[in-house]
Amino acid sequence: MKKDIKAIVFDMDDTLYPERDYIRSGYRAVADFLADEQNQAGEIFAILWDIFSHDPREKVFDQVLTRLNIDPDPLLITKLIALYREHKPQICPLPGVIELLAKLRAGGYKLGLISDGYLPGQQYKLEALGLKECFDHIIFTESLGRENWKPAPLAFEMMARALDTTPGECLYIGDNLKKDFISPNALGWHTVCFRNEFQVHFHHQPDPAGQPQHYISDLSELLPLVQGVLLQ
Numbered sequence: 698m699k700k701d702i703k704a705i706v707f708d709m710d711d712t713l714y715p716e717r718d719y720i721r722s723g724y725r726a727v728a729d730f731l732a733d734e735q736n737q738a739g740e741i742f743a744i745l746w747d748i749f750s751h752d753p754r755e756k757v758f759d760q761v762l763t764r765l766n767i768d769p770d771p772l773l774i775t776k777l778i779a780l781y782r783e784h785k786p787q788i789c790p791l792p793g794v795i796e797l798l799a800k801l802r803a804g805g806y807k808l809g810l811i812s813d814g815y816l817p818g819q820q821y822k823l824e825a826l827g828l829k830e831c832f833d834h835i836i837f838t839e840s841l842g843r844e845n846w847k848p849a850p851l852a853f854e855m856m857a858r859a860l861d862t863t864p865g866e867c868l869y870i871g872d873n874l875k876k877d878f879i880s881p882n883a884l885g886w887h888t889v890c891f892r893n894e895f896q897v898h899f900h901h902q903p904d905p906a907g908q909p910q911h912y913i914s915d916l917s918e919l920l921p922l923v924q925g926v927l928l929q
């Protein structure tokens with residue numbers, strides 16, 4: 698495999714910002730909507746966060762309504778899900794992200810973003826992060842059809858072409874061991890997993906085909922890794 702990295706492509710959720718902050722932000726929007734004389738938004742938020750903290754896979758909105766003695770009517774649940782996915786989030790890049798992207802760009806690397814998730818929510822996240830202009834090319838996989846969410850290869854193939862690079866010149870950095878590295882590995886990209894305890898998917902075990910080639914626990918390790926280890 699050619700060792701010259703020319704393009705560095707990022708995942709967004711829990712790679713560029715803490716996904717828990719987005720969940721908090723969405724729960725605040727839902728809590729504001731549900732608040733009334735009996736239940737204040739702060740209390741409803743605390744219940745939502747308590748349910749999520751105990752088991753993120755639980756049906757959080759169904760449970761919060763039950764705990765508030767509100768009928769969990771499917772239409773209301775649909776409304777809450779839409780509120781959550783379409784709210785304008787209050788999120789910030791992880792410390793050092795803006796500087797890292799600037800340094801990579803100054804170093805001559807092309808920068809890309811490949812992110813799964815519902816639109817327009819993912820677009821609102823990127824706007825809130827203020828990072829749109831940092832990337833040469835952005836692919837929200839939802840815009841290619843749900844079947845092209847990771848681990849599907851199409852977004853990675855399109856990204857390498859858009860950045861005018863070969864697969865061996867591309868590196869993908871993400872956090873999700875279940876889906877982020879399967880296609881870039883198969884296509885011959887370099888893969889780096891950013892893994893840290895704050896992440897929502899920290900406890901996932903890697904898919905056998907999805908083992909990243911490198912792990913880092915802080916984004917400050919990326920540039921030395923790209924410049925040093927990978928180029929040796």
Ligand SMILES: [Mg+2]
Binds near residue numbers: 711712
């Ligand atoms: Mg992610």
